[in-house]
Structure formats: structure tokens, C-alpha cells
Amino acid sequence: MMSARNFPKRMFLPSVLLAALIIIPFSAPLITAEDPIKIAVRYRLAAPDLQHWLGRDEFGRDRLARVLHGGQVSLTVAFVATTIACIIGTFFGLIGAYFRGPSEFITSRLSDIVLCFPPILLALLVVTLFGPGAGTLVAVLSVLYFPTFARITFSEALRVTSLDFVEASRALGTPSRRIVLGTILPNIAGPLSVQYSLTAAAAITIESGLSFLGLGVVPPAPSWGQMIRGARQFMNQDPLGIMIPCAALVLTIYAINFFCDRLRDTLDPKGASGSGMDEVSKPLALADAPAIKDPDVVAVINKLRLETARFGTSAAVIEDVSLTLRANQCTALVGESGSGKSLSSLALMGLLPGAIRQASGTLQLRRKTGEVVDLGFLDARTLEDIRGNDIAMIFQEPMTSLNPIHKISDQMIEAIQAHRPMSKSDARAHAVQLLKRVGMNDAEQRIDSYPDQMSGGMRQRVMIGMALSCEPRLLIADEPTTALDVTIQAEIIQLLQTLRQDQGTGLSLLFISHNLGVVADIADRVAVMYSGQIVEEGPADQILRDPHHPYTRALIESMPSSHEGLHSAGGDRLPAISGTPPLPSARPSGCTFRDRCPIAVHACAEIRPALYPSADGGRAVRCLRAPEAPAGLMNHQTEAA
Amino acid sequence: MTAAPLLDVQNLEKSYSIGRSGLFSKRSLKVLHDVSFSVAPGEVLGLVGESGSGKSTIGRAILRLIDSQSDVMRFGGQDLNSISPARMRILRKEMQIIFQDPYASLDPRKTIRAVLSEALDAHGLHQGAARGPRLIELVTLVGLDPSFLDRRPHEFSGGQRQRIGIARALAVEPSFIVCDEAVSALDVSIQAQVLNLLADLRAKTGVSLLFISHDLSVVRYISDRVMVLYLGRVMEVGPADRVHFSPKHPYTAALVSAEPSLHRENRRIRLTGEIPSPLALPSGCIFRSRCPYAQPACAETVPPLQTVGDQHQSACLRTDIL
Known part of the structure; x- marks a missing residue:
């Protein structure tokens, strides 16, 4: 949590606003000496003057005094009720999620029962039974709102409980009470604070609504709902009367939401990441790119430099990266996380994240038509056409790249039709053909299954099939086997090898991996990246057998x-x-x-x-x-x- | 082994209920079948297998983080099957866990000081003035700077976080640690550093490890003995080098040969078909559907673990092939 010493700047404005909205109604006696319930019919609907800044209402009561004193009631009812609901709901939610079993049953069923009632009806029922008044209102609103808190706490706590660090606490033998309050609760504070703001705002409106119906605060005691109720009848003669309590309501609700939004950002330990808006990367026009003469060359990256464009200062993430990708060749880009291997490939796809911009260098591609284009110059439309058609990409986790709610067949047909005008049945036949090519048995049947009905290896085969649908000249494979088991990995490597050899147009494969063993299996050439630069490049067998860097x-x-001879038991170190x-x-x-x-x-x-x-x-x-x-x-x- | 085992597990089973098939009968999914093993004091037992083999489940079952059934589960002379929750909480000081994902295993809201203090507080260790020096000792032990204590996890790299996770496990001076894919998420250069750290700690403190990983070379390097699992059954268990270099079970052989290597000739044993669903396991030997050496007899009996060498056992009927 934040200590007073380093009070975050972004909390300043919302805190002041919220504090003002709470303090002002409660310091009403200091602002105006007028009695909010003293009737003076003679002055009914009097216009504002120096004594009565906001004028008088239909009974000649001072509006300023009424809006301030009314605010006291509305705010107290809303905050007390929300706080009670929050505490009870959070308690039930935490217990239910952490201990599961019967407590989970009680929490969820109790919430379900209360949530079944329409809120206004429930409120009306209780108020009718117990008579109107602030106390009844608090009770009604707390009962109404605790299930939402219980629900949110429950689902969030369930998510946090399954995380490793909670398991670590349990393994350490930390008492349950400490885990729940010290570990789980702080980690769900964000969503809870948002729910608190929404509920407090809703409670204020419900309070006003009930008072408006005459079921809330008992007249003549003021409340915002009461004021709206009174002013409604004179709306035509006296629009100010209805605007004052409405403005008070809007302002309060806005202040609460504003405060809780900022609070959630502040509670996030990583801090809100800037404005959340990415700077749009602009292609850099450099005309001095050497022309590709060799017809075998599919793509050339020349002296590429990528910079981060955040926070004014620019740091180079990729420096002086040059690569030549040839047909029928597999080039492996090897490096550890953060070395820039994936960024280099995304640049080729024209898919750089917004915060990264191409500072210098060129990215050239020979399209299937034979035309050489500079990817840095192209507009978004042409780039879209190139992706999938000339360059295709497969990723590490096929599940995240496939849509879980659509059948494989629909996704493949859509991908095929996006680049090739053909009928649905032709596209389907083509898709079956592709699946057979990537080694799927009984493709005719399995094409109609959903992604989650397939194993990881099969999903990766589907991804490869989709990538090949338009016979691209360049296939970028970003850690395609990292998420797979070794036996399955071996099969996928084998598949990529075969595809590369039998694709008619001559497929160039850019294989990105951190695993040198896999690279040795598949690559013709290797480029090793370290800290944004290629540090060594050459034929795979030379580089891996006799590295110079x-x-x-x-x-x-x-x-x-x-080191097959080393063993930790013998005291050997790697x-x-x-x-x-x-x-x-x-x-x-x-x-x-x-x-x-x-x-x-x-x-x-x-x-x-x-x-x-x-x-x-x-x-x-x-x-x-x-x-x-x-x-x-x-x-x-x-x-x- | 001559010394009494630190951990002894006999016939460990685990099933999950997955809805109902009829009105009264519950369907269940068995993820561990009849797993028995022991770990000697100071020993490192490696657990290898592909996804769905149940290796992580075993680690969590021993630590009593999930429920399981077993005939025997003894740790340091205490019966874990009948232990009271209060006694178990005290025993947790002796058995710890290091997780795979260095990002999920640390509470993003706690400083490193709070993370390590929680471990010490749970067992009332190093209270008061002794706390500070102990925390510094712990972070230094795992190769981090003491100035890191007041930082939060997001300020660290994956390798550094993993070291913090190791420091948390070591804080209570356990005699046994489950390393659940503890180095799998790390880059190669960092992985070597962490493996060296574990090897040093083992030499220094004599801690026993249950080292769970899918990476056979890593397991071979760090472990004394290796146990190979497939779909929740033990396929082979034996001394690390023997299992790695002269496997007796076709599955182990396929696993070793599938591992990409810079240095070995690829005499790959190709497996056919996919890993069967745990809901529809083949009869007899569960590996037979993918085994290149399967015979009709393999469908009839579940092959028992047979001794095939010194401390070396394999669950395969075809002792004639490897």
C-alpha cells in the first residue's frame, strides 16, 4: 500500500474532489444558518438572492440548506449501506472461495436468492413492511448489494487462490487467516474498489428514487430524492429547483467513480502504464535500399533499427540487424528472451507494436508476382494483402491463435477465402487437402471439430495448414514447438522439413527459437541474437559446431x-x-x-x-x-x- | 539403499471426479495409477514425463496441497495419511516447493522482504533482531544483492524471481524440496546458473529434491535417480545415467531420442499416434498404442515393474528388445 510519504500524484485531484463533496454537506451549519425545514410559504419559489443563494422551494424553504442537509442524509445512507454490503459480501466471497465445499455452496446460493429479486421491488417490500426512514434504507440497500460483492470477491478470490504464490504460502504453512487477509484480499482490492464505486453510486440513486416515491427519508427531513419529488411539480415555472438536486447527484456519483478508478490504478503494483495509447509507428522512407537481384532471395532485412517511442527518450531495441532469406532455405533466429528475435520477425510482417518504431533500415520482400516491395513504404491495405498471401506466420501457442468457438473448418475456409476468391465448397476441399498435407489422419471428419477437441500437436498442424493455405513464399515460425512435448515436437519439426522440401514455389522458413537443439535439426543458416544485435551468422553446422562468438x-x-559426463552428484557445475x-x-x-x-x-x-x-x-x-x-x-x- | 528413506510413497493414486454419467454414479478421471517410490536423505529423484503424465500431481500430492489416496505416505518417519492438520502445518517447515512460473509464484504486492518474512513467520523462525541478518543471508545465498529486499517482484527478471522463489523455499531450512519445472521457464544461460545454484545448495545443505521436469538432459544432470512417467504410470525408474544412456523401456528410449541435441546422432525412434485421452486408456500396457514394439500380449496385462539391473526397473513385457 501507499504510505502518506509517497502519496501518488494522480490520486490528488480525485481525492480533493471526493473530500470536498463529503465535507461540504457536513459543514452545512458553517455555510448557511438557514433551517432546511423552516417553511415560509410567502416566499415560495423565490428567485436566488444574497441571503438565499439558490432561492427557495415550493414551501419557501431555503434550497441551499436543503441540498446540503439532504446531502448529509443521502451520502450517509449510501456509504454506510455500501460499506456494510462490501464487508459482508467480501467476507462470504473469501470464505467460499478459499475453503470451497459447504461454504462455497452457502455463498453462491445465498447470492442467487437475493439476486433473484428485482432490487426496487425488494426495497419497496421492505420499506412497506418496516416503514420508511434512513435506518430501513440502510438495511435494505445492504441486503440488496452484498450479493454482488460476494460474487465478485468469490470469482476473483478463486482466480487468485489458484495462483502459485498462494499455493506457496500454503506450502509454507502460513495460517489460513493470514493467507486470506494478507495475500488474497490485497490482490482482489482492484476489482472490489471499482465495485464499491459502482455500488455507492447506485445506492445514492436508489435512495433518491425511494425518497422520490415517498418511501425513503420521511418528509419534512430533506434528501435529494425528496427535493426532486417536490420540484417536479413546478418544473415548468421553476427549472432551477429540479436542476439543483440533480446536479448534486451527478457530481457526487462522478466524484466517486473518478476516485475509485484512480484508486484501482494506484493499487496495481506495476502502476498504470502511461495513457494506454500507443504512438502510431510511421514507416520511414529510405530510398537508398539496394535492389534485390538474385531471384532466389525472398526477403532482405537491411540494417534494421527499431526504437521504443515511449516517454520521449528513445532507446534502440534492435540495432543493425541484417538478414537475407532465400527460397528453399531455413534460417533460424536464435536468442534468449528480450534479444529482439521476435521483434525482427514482427517487423517483417508489418505488425510492430505501437510503442516501437522503425528508425532506419529497410525491409524488402519479393512478392509472388516477382515484384520487390519495401515493407516500410506500404499502406495498411497492401500489408494486409501481403500477410497470409506472401508471408504467413505460426506461433508458439496454437490455442491462442485459433478461435475456440468456431470449428476448424469455418476458420480455415475463412482464411482461404480472405485471399482467394473461391466458393465455400471449393475452399473446404482445399482445407481438407491442406490438413492431409500437414499429416492429419481422417481430415474429412476432423476438420469439423473445435480447437479444444484437438491435442496441442494437432492444433499446431492446423495452424501450419492454415499458414500454407495461400502458398506463401515466406513462413515465419515463432517458437512453434516450445509449448509441445518432445515427442510431438519431433513430429512437427519433421513436418516443417518435409513441407519446405515439397512446396513448389520454394518456401523460405524463418525459424525463431531459443532451443539450439531444435535449430540444429532444422536450420540451414543460423543467426544468433544478443541484446538487439545479430552477434553471429552463418551456416548452421559451422556456427553450432565451431562458434566464433x-x-x-x-x-x-x-x-x-x-555435458553428458557432468553430474551434480559428483560436484560438477555447468x-x-x-x-x-x-x-x-x-x-x-x-x-x-x-x-x-x-x-x-x-x-x-x-x-x-x-x-x-x-x-x-x-x-x-x-x-x-x-x-x-x-x-x-x-x-x-x-x-x- | 541402506539408509531409511526420507520419503516413502506406496501405491499413490489420484482421481478427479468429472461430472456424472448416470443419476448416482460419478465419473472419475484417474491421473495417477499405483505410483510407488522413495527418496533417500540427500538424494535427488528426477521425475520426467510429457504433459498429462501426472508428474506435477505427484509433487502436490506429497506436499498435501491436493488430496490423494495411497497405501503408504511417510515423510521423516511420520505418516502423512493420518497426520493432523496442526502437525502437518509444523511439518511444512521440512518440505517446500519451487514453482515453474517465476511470474505467478510471487505475490506482486509484496516486497521480497515480506515474501521471505512470511516464510519465517509461519514457523516462528528468526524473530526480532535476528530477522534482518537472516534475510540478507538468504538473498546472498541465492546470489542476489541485499538491496533487492525492499523491491517488488515486477522489478526483477525471470531468473532473479526464480532465485527469490528458491530463497523462499530455503528460508525454513527444509530437508526436502519439490522443484516443479523449476528451470523450465528460464533462458538457457540463466537455467545453467539456477541449476548450479541448486547443485551447490544440495552439496552445502544436504537437501533432498524431487526434481520434476520434461527436459531429460537437465534431469539427468541434476538427479541421482530418474523416474519416467507416462499417463500417470511409472514406466521406468533407475540411476540417472543408466536411464538416460541405456533405457530399458521403449517409451524412455523414444523420449531420449526425440530430444533435440547438438551432439548426438539422431537415431530417432518415431512414435505413431497421439497420447490417448485419460478417459479412454488402452487396456494392458497404456503405452502400447504408440509403441513400435507392441505385441498382442501387451493388450492383456498391465506390465509390472521388473528389475532390469542394479536399482533399475522397467515396466515392459518385451525385455528382449532394449
Whole structure:
């Protein structure tokens, strides 16, 4: 929670507004000395004057005094009732969700019963039975609103209870009471505070509504509903009379909502992430891209630089990334999380997140027609046409990319028809054809099943089939096997291999993965990324068998499968890289890997290494100490030694 | 094993009820069948299997985080099947868990100090003035800076969070930790750091681990013995290197050969078909529907675990093939 010391700035305005709305009615005696119930029929509906700022009502009572004193009643009733409802509801919800069993039954059935009554009818019933008055109102409103709190608490607490950190608390032997109040309750405070604001606002309106019907606060005691009721009859002669209590109602409800919205953001430990609006990335026009001459080349990324466009300062997330993707070739982009491998591929799809913009470099693609386009220049319409048609993509978790409420057949037919004008039955036949191609047995029947009726491996096959529906020239596979079991992973790799070989047009596969073993299985060329740069690139067998960059070497070395002789019981340790990759905003000078590099020298801090090509041009490495680095650069090396 | 086991589990079963098939009969889904194993003090037992094999369920059943049925479940001489909730709460000091997802396993609202203090408070350890030094000792032990204590989880990377999760488990000085896919979500370079940390802790504190993972190479490196599960049944159990390099069960062999590796020739045993639904398991050996060596006899009896070497057991009728 926030302490008074670091009171968040964004809470200031709503707090002041809410405090004012609560304090002003309760300091009514300081503002006006008028009695809210003193009748002076002589002055009925008198216009505002210096003594009576808001004029007088139909009985000549001072309106200012009435709206202030009425506010006291309305606010007290609403807040007391909401607070009682909140406490009782939260209590039932928490108990039900944490202990389950009979307490869950009681909570949900009790809520169901109360929720079955239309609120106004229930209120009318109780008020008729027990007579009107503020006390009855509080009781009615609390009973009315506690089920919503119980429901929300229950479902939210159920969600939180299933999280690992609650399980960890249980495993630690923390008493249940402490887990419920100390761990679960703070984590559901956000939705609860929103519900509180909605309920308080609703309670004020219901109170006003009941008072308006004459079932709430007993006249002549003032309340906002009472005032509306009285003023209604004279609306034509005296519109001010009805506007005053209405304005008071609107203002109060707005202040409460405003306050609770901000409170929810403040309670979120990560803090609200800015305005929530992304800056629109604008393509950068760079005309000096070299033309692709080789007809085998499907796409070229040239000196791509991507920057974050948030908070005024721009940090480069991708620096100087160049890649050539050829037909019939599989290029693997390898790296750890945050290295920028997925961003590079999203740039190719024209799907960069709004907060990232392309600062320089070019992305060129040869379309199926043979035309070479620069993806940075294209309008959204053309990009849409390219996606799916020329470039297709498959993702890590096929379940999130498939719509769970539609059959596979409908989703595939829609995808096919989006790019190819054909009848539904033709599209369906084509879809069955595709599923057979990706190795699905009895595709004719299984095409009509829903995604959740399939295993993870089968869903990934469906995704691959859909991606192939328009015979793209470039297939981007972003960690396509990471979520799958090893035996299934082996099958999918096998499938991708076959598809690449038998696609007529010559498919280029860009395979993104953190798993070097998988990469060794499938890739022809490998590009290793670290901290937004490609640090080593070349033929897969060369790079993986004889890495020249210390990071590639360390990555291979830290895999347990590289050390079949090592065993923890024998006291063996794995050769690990110390430290963690730097954040894009805090990359070291010179080489970005030097902080963690076992062979770094002084020069590494001063020179930002470029990607130095080998003599035959087959591979390249971004390291001053690699055999490919030009000799002149290493003058500093002797110092270090 | 000569020493008395720290943990002894016999015939562990777990089923979930999934609605009703008739008016009175409840349908149930059995996710663990007759699993027996023991863990010696200081031993690391690896548990491998694909999704749905029940490996995480075993970990949670031992910690009594979920209900299960077993003939024997003893930990440090105490019978977990008949233990009172109060005694169990005290016993929790001895058995801890490290989770897979470093993002879900820490309360986003608590500082690291609060997370670790909760562990100590639960058992009344290091109260008062001793608290501060102990917290610093814990974060240093897992390779973090003491200045991190007053930060919240979202300020840390995945690897750092995992270290905090390990520190929480270590805070109460347990003698047994369930590591449930504890390194699976980490990047390779960080995974090696955390594995080294676990190996060091094991050497330093003599803690026993139940190491659950789907990554065979990781399990081989860290474990003394490995148990291979398929759809809730034990397929093979034995010394780590033996299970990995000369598996006796066709499923283990397929699993090892399917694992992508930079260094091994790929003599892949290809499995056909999909993992059967737990609601419609094959009769006899549950692996037979995907097994390249299955015979008619495999459909008739559930193969028992047979000794195939020193401390090495395999549940396969076809002892002639591997």
C-alpha cells in the first residue's frame, strides 16, 4: 500500500474532489444558518438572492440548506449501506472461495436468492413492511448489494487462490487467516474498489428514487430524492429547483467513480502504464535500399533499427540487424528472451507494436508476382494483402491463435477465402487437402471439430495448414514447438522439413527459437541474437559446431545436453554465463556482451564491433577477438594482457 | 539403499471426479495409477514425463496441497495419511516447493522482504533482531544483492524471481524440496546458473529434491535417480545415467531420442499416434498404442515393474528388445 510519504500524484485531484463533496454537506451549519425545514410559504419559489443563494422551494424553504442537509442524509445512507454490503459480501466471497465445499455452496446460493429479486421491488417490500426512514434504507440497500460483492470477491478470490504464490504460502504453512487477509484480499482490492464505486453510486440513486416515491427519508427531513419529488411539480415555472438536486447527484456519483478508478490504478503494483495509447509507428522512407537481384532471395532485412517511442527518450531495441532469406532455405533466429528475435520477425510482417518504431533500415520482400516491395513504404491495405498471401506466420501457442468457438473448418475456409476468391465448397476441399498435407489422419471428419477437441500437436498442424493455405513464399515460425512435448515436437519439426522440401514455389522458413537443439535439426543458416544485435551468422553446422562468438559458445556450453559426463552428484557445475542480458536502455558501451564475456579486453569497451565477415563471406561474427575481426582494431589487446 | 528413506510413497493414486454419467454414479478421471517410490536423505529423484503424465500431481500430492489416496505416505518417519492438520502445518517447515512460473509464484504486492518474512513467520523462525541478518543471508545465498529486499517482484527478471522463489523455499531450512519445472521457464544461460545454484545448495545443505521436469538432459544432470512417467504410470525408474544412456523401456528410449541435441546422432525412434485421452486408456500396457514394439500380449496385462539391473526397473513385457 501507499504510505502518506509517497502519496501518488494522480490520486490528488480525485481525492480533493471526493473530500470536498463529503465535507461540504457536513459543514452545512458553517455555510448557511438557514433551517432546511423552516417553511415560509410567502416566499415560495423565490428567485436566488444574497441571503438565499439558490432561492427557495415550493414551501419557501431555503434550497441551499436543503441540498446540503439532504446531502448529509443521502451520502450517509449510501456509504454506510455500501460499506456494510462490501464487508459482508467480501467476507462470504473469501470464505467460499478459499475453503470451497459447504461454504462455497452457502455463498453462491445465498447470492442467487437475493439476486433473484428485482432490487426496487425488494426495497419497496421492505420499506412497506418496516416503514420508511434512513435506518430501513440502510438495511435494505445492504441486503440488496452484498450479493454482488460476494460474487465478485468469490470469482476473483478463486482466480487468485489458484495462483502459485498462494499455493506457496500454503506450502509454507502460513495460517489460513493470514493467507486470506494478507495475500488474497490485497490482490482482489482492484476489482472490489471499482465495485464499491459502482455500488455507492447506485445506492445514492436508489435512495433518491425511494425518497422520490415517498418511501425513503420521511418528509419534512430533506434528501435529494425528496427535493426532486417536490420540484417536479413546478418544473415548468421553476427549472432551477429540479436542476439543483440533480446536479448534486451527478457530481457526487462522478466524484466517486473518478476516485475509485484512480484508486484501482494506484493499487496495481506495476502502476498504470502511461495513457494506454500507443504512438502510431510511421514507416520511414529510405530510398537508398539496394535492389534485390538474385531471384532466389525472398526477403532482405537491411540494417534494421527499431526504437521504443515511449516517454520521449528513445532507446534502440534492435540495432543493425541484417538478414537475407532465400527460397528453399531455413534460417533460424536464435536468442534468449528480450534479444529482439521476435521483434525482427514482427517487423517483417508489418505488425510492430505501437510503442516501437522503425528508425532506419529497410525491409524488402519479393512478392509472388516477382515484384520487390519495401515493407516500410506500404499502406495498411497492401500489408494486409501481403500477410497470409506472401508471408504467413505460426506461433508458439496454437490455442491462442485459433478461435475456440468456431470449428476448424469455418476458420480455415475463412482464411482461404480472405485471399482467394473461391466458393465455400471449393475452399473446404482445399482445407481438407491442406490438413492431409500437414499429416492429419481422417481430415474429412476432423476438420469439423473445435480447437479444444484437438491435442496441442494437432492444433499446431492446423495452424501450419492454415499458414500454407495461400502458398506463401515466406513462413515465419515463432517458437512453434516450445509449448509441445518432445515427442510431438519431433513430429512437427519433421513436418516443417518435409513441407519446405515439397512446396513448389520454394518456401523460405524463418525459424525463431531459443532451443539450439531444435535449430540444429532444422536450420540451414543460423543467426544468433544478443541484446538487439545479430552477434553471429552463418551456416548452421559451422556456427553450432565451431562458434566464433563467445556468446554463442557460452550458450552452447550452458546447455546440460552439451555435458553428458557432468553430474551434480559428483560436484560438477555447468559452465554458465554470469549476470543477465542488459536492458535496451542500459546497454554497455562498446560490445554489448562485454560485461558477461570471459575474454573481454579493454578495446571491447571502446569499440562497438560491427559484423565482420569471414574471408569466404560464408559467415560473420560481431566480436573484436574473433578470427574474422580486422587486425588493426586490436591495438588495445596488448594492454589488457 | 541402506539408509531409511526420507520419503516413502506406496501405491499413490489420484482421481478427479468429472461430472456424472448416470443419476448416482460419478465419473472419475484417474491421473495417477499405483505410483510407488522413495527418496533417500540427500538424494535427488528426477521425475520426467510429457504433459498429462501426472508428474506435477505427484509433487502436490506429497506436499498435501491436493488430496490423494495411497497405501503408504511417510515423510521423516511420520505418516502423512493420518497426520493432523496442526502437525502437518509444523511439518511444512521440512518440505517446500519451487514453482515453474517465476511470474505467478510471487505475490506482486509484496516486497521480497515480506515474501521471505512470511516464510519465517509461519514457523516462528528468526524473530526480532535476528530477522534482518537472516534475510540478507538468504538473498546472498541465492546470489542476489541485499538491496533487492525492499523491491517488488515486477522489478526483477525471470531468473532473479526464480532465485527469490528458491530463497523462499530455503528460508525454513527444509530437508526436502519439490522443484516443479523449476528451470523450465528460464533462458538457457540463466537455467545453467539456477541449476548450479541448486547443485551447490544440495552439496552445502544436504537437501533432498524431487526434481520434476520434461527436459531429460537437465534431469539427468541434476538427479541421482530418474523416474519416467507416462499417463500417470511409472514406466521406468533407475540411476540417472543408466536411464538416460541405456533405457530399458521403449517409451524412455523414444523420449531420449526425440530430444533435440547438438551432439548426438539422431537415431530417432518415431512414435505413431497421439497420447490417448485419460478417459479412454488402452487396456494392458497404456503405452502400447504408440509403441513400435507392441505385441498382442501387451493388450492383456498391465506390465509390472521388473528389475532390469542394479536399482533399475522397467515396466515392459518385451525385455528382449532394449
